[in-house]
Amino acid sequence: MNRSLVLEAIKAAGQISRARVAEQVGLTKPTVSAIVDALLHEGVLRELGPGATAALGGRRPILLEFDSSSEYVVGVGVGVRRTAIVVANGRGVEVARTTFATPRSSPATALAKIASRTAATIAEAGVDADLVVGTGVVVPGLVDADQSTCLLAPNLGWRDVPVRELVSRQLGGQIFVHNTSQAAAVAESVEGAAVGVGDVVLLYASHGVGAGILADRRVFHGFRGLAGEIGHCVVPGASEPCRCGKRGCVETLASGPALARAGARAVEVGLATSIRPGARGKVTSEAVSAAAHAGDLVALQILADAGRVLGIAASWLVNVVNPAAVVVAGGLAEIGPPLLDPLEASLREHVLPQAASGLLVRRSALGQDAAVRGAVLLARQNTESYYRVVFRG
Ligand SMILES: [Zn+2]
The missing domain is CATH 1.10.10.10 (Winged helix-like DNA-binding domain superfamily/Winged helix DNA-binding domain)
Incomplete structure (x- = not known):
């Protein structure tokens, strides 16, 4: 010790x-x-x-x-569409990276493929696998961090998946499992949009909506690791069914699929809009965003409505947690001002004025990289804190 x-x-x-x-x-x-x-x-x-x-x-x-080459950590960012693997030295500096389409198979097969790609990335980097002290695996869903199990990831079709158990068949060292929002919050506070800020709320809006909460620089997990699941809080008056089994959740109104649905409805009812279905005949959130950036008023209204709902959701978090900074991340943050300006206006309108005073509201600085960088940083933090826990115990 x-x-x-x-x-x-x-x-x-x-x-x-x-x-x-x-x-x-x-x-x-x-x-x-x-x-x-x-x-x-x-x-x-x-x-x-x-x-x-x-x-x-x-x-x-x-x-x-x-000597930063005496030990290594690995970050695995499993996304809904793509998975990124980063091998980093003992200082957290990236030495190798692989990205590929997230395998669309059973969870066990998908994780076996991801684990073997991880082992291959370590080997290709010329790193001795015995020097890898920890691997952080980040998944887009509900995670029980203590059990290292993914409880539910609707976009991947995963339920009660023992992630650590499955990847540890091929990977050595300690393995930690976290969710995307929590990992992105850590990355933004260490090397992104909220460097040096101890109390941070990161609102992650992409296929789903979640939040990562940092209290005094550490992830606040809650009893089962579900802290921050703001996407499944109900918006009064909303009634659309949600993949969690309830109705009217935040993410039924403000997420990638929600934007696509709103765009498709606008086309269906014949509104004057330049939003067009894509190659597969479906309207995508990207088509709505592109139309908005070209000045389409219907598309701008759809993004403003989604931004306002996210701002209200963020105001709930701000009133409960009282952070110094709110970072907005995920695919919806990349849409930029047409969504983020109404979001911030709505957040400031709905939050206690005292909690808004001095509050920083920022867009993610790391973008798509936030999740995998968070996986690397959490692997480093956790391998260090492991010793601390033993020392105290
Ligand atoms: Zn829900």
Whole structure:
């Protein structure tokens, strides 16, 4: 346990002397020296030579650095359409990436394919699989993080899928399973639109709608990991059936499929619009977005209506959580101002004025990459916190 304290202090500092590590972690210098010697011998650390400043009258201390090629983490972002796999070194820097169409087969077969693509990506990067300490798997659905099970992912047709069990047949190291919104929230707060903000709500609007809540930089999971499922809160007066089994949920009014349905209805009833069905004869959310960007008033109204519903949903989250920043992510955020401007206006209109004061509302900076970067970062965070839990327990 002392070893992980020492290692974490060195990772956090970048470059640091043995004496400073001892001060920071509260261990004696001989204890720190013995641990550092072992870590140097194992190739986890390296010595950089004397630092620039010396203690008064003493020698200049030798600086130590974590060797970022001594361990790796992997992020697997399973999307409704595409899956991305990123292999990253111990500092979280990407060293290899693969993307491919998400397999459309039974959950067990799909996860076996994803696991074998992951193993292949690790091998192609020239990384020794034994050095992979953790893999984060992010899925678009309800996830029980403790059990590492996907409880429900309607867009993939998954229900009660033991994700960790299935991928661990082919992958070593620890495996963690999270949902897309939670992972995207972590990524945006570490390296995206809300860097340095501790209390963040990320509203993820794509095929479905969800939210990731960070309280003091950590994901707030709730009892079964379902915290943030704002997409399945009911909008008063709405009655469209939802894939969760209820009616009138937020995502029946404001999601990719909801935009497509609204566009198709506008065409059907003969409104004056440039929205056109695509190659398969169906109106898509992309067709609605394209028409809006070309100035089509019907399409602009559809996006504004969806934005307003998302703004109301965000106002519920803001009043409950009181975050410093709301980040809007997912495919709907990429539509830009025709959806985001009405969203922010509606959010500010419906939230307590005191909670709106100083509140940042931002569009995702990482875009499509947020989920897989979150998977990498959560794998790093979780492998570190594992030691902390054991240490305290
Ligand atoms: Zn629902």
